[in-house]
Amino acid sequence: MPELPEVEGLALFLRGKLVGQTVRRLTVVSFAALKTATIPADRLAGRTVTAVARHGKFLDVDADGVHLVFHLAKAGWLRWYDAVPAAPARPGKGPLAARFVLDHGSGFDLTEAGTRKSLAIYLAPVPDEVPGIARLGPDPLSAGFTRDDLATLLAAHRAQIKGVLRDQSNLAGIGNAYSDEILHAARLSPFAIAANLDGDAVTRLYESMRSTLAAAVEAAGGKPAAALKDAKRAGMRVHGRAGQPCPVCGDTVLQVIFADSSLQYCPTCQTGGRVLADRLLSRLLK
Missing domain, CATH: 3.20.190.10 (MutM-like, N-terminal)
Structure with missing residues (x-):
């Protein structure tokens, strides 16, 4: 998408x-x-x-x-x-x-x-x-969208951060792929509860969101429509790269499969080495 x-x-x-x-x-x-x-x-x-x-x-x-x-x-x-x-x-x-x-x-x-x-x-x-x-929420690259705005938004959601980022009424424009990329850059589990993130985690998430999206926008700029899909795939570090080495730590990128989508993450960078269970089981593997 x-x-x-x-x-x-x-x-x-x-x-x-x-x-x-x-x-x-x-x-x-x-x-x-x-x-x-x-x-x-x-x-x-x-x-x-x-x-x-x-x-x-x-x-x-x-x-x-x-x-x-x-x-x-x-x-x-x-x-x-x-x-x-x-x-x-x-x-x-x-x-x-x-x-x-x-x-x-x-x-x-x-x-x-x-x-x-x-x-x-x-x-x-x-x-x-x-x-x-x-019904769109704020644009995450808007000059007026601050770190404190993100903190307020997250505090209102006792839901997994992956879903909060993808909800267009919260933030406009982030989908499955870039939420994976942002969470990897921020070193956060996709299943972390948004309202439970501490100040440091919120700051990492804000900075990662802005830098990841800005870099992708710059990469897309000037390209013809036919080249944008390939440019997106080439810029992914974890999304769509299950089974490949993480470019940061070298661990194997893993995935969680849902009924109609999937997510990818690095266990070393994001979950303290824990492997996330398929969400059909609705829990983490211990």
Whole structure:
């Protein structure tokens, strides 16, 4: 799933391609992906793109006050074309969800692999009318988000820190991959209770969150959409690297498998050598 750094990278890429350009059309191929009918898709035609923004994991293309907002979800992606295929986009069983075309013929497809479709597209007069954006917590890279803000947030949650970081109503943009990376850098167990973290742990978490995300945003900047997935994978130290050596201590990276996801961690760096049980067992191995 694209998270804050990749979505920021896409926003930067699209800003350079779209701003100042006139929209020819938006074709929605998967009507299940269109979550609002307040503004019809044909209202975008003839409008000029004035801005591209990121809200958490949402991308927002502003075309003279009509906002095309989309969330790529777990298996969605954006495919850019310098020249959009001439064949019309038609509904079908393929991955295509929508096609956005500029007057001079360039544009992008929104696609989603697999059978579980959760990519979401919205057309709204203001982005805050999108429910997912309205409930977002603070952006962890915002200049106004301080270490004390994080401490207050954590103190209110007697839940595992991994889940607290991933909850978009707490912090906007962090998902499964970067929560693994942040917790590894902070030397914290993913199962630690957020409200129980002491002052030093909160400081480590804050600094690791800011530095990990900032480095990933910098790595994503300037890359075309097609290269962002590989850049994300290349930057991971523990996420997706179960069975490989930890780059910090050399111990073997382990994982915990859930019903529909998994997490990766280093037992030496994060859990004092303890091996975390599969959460289907709901406990730690002693």
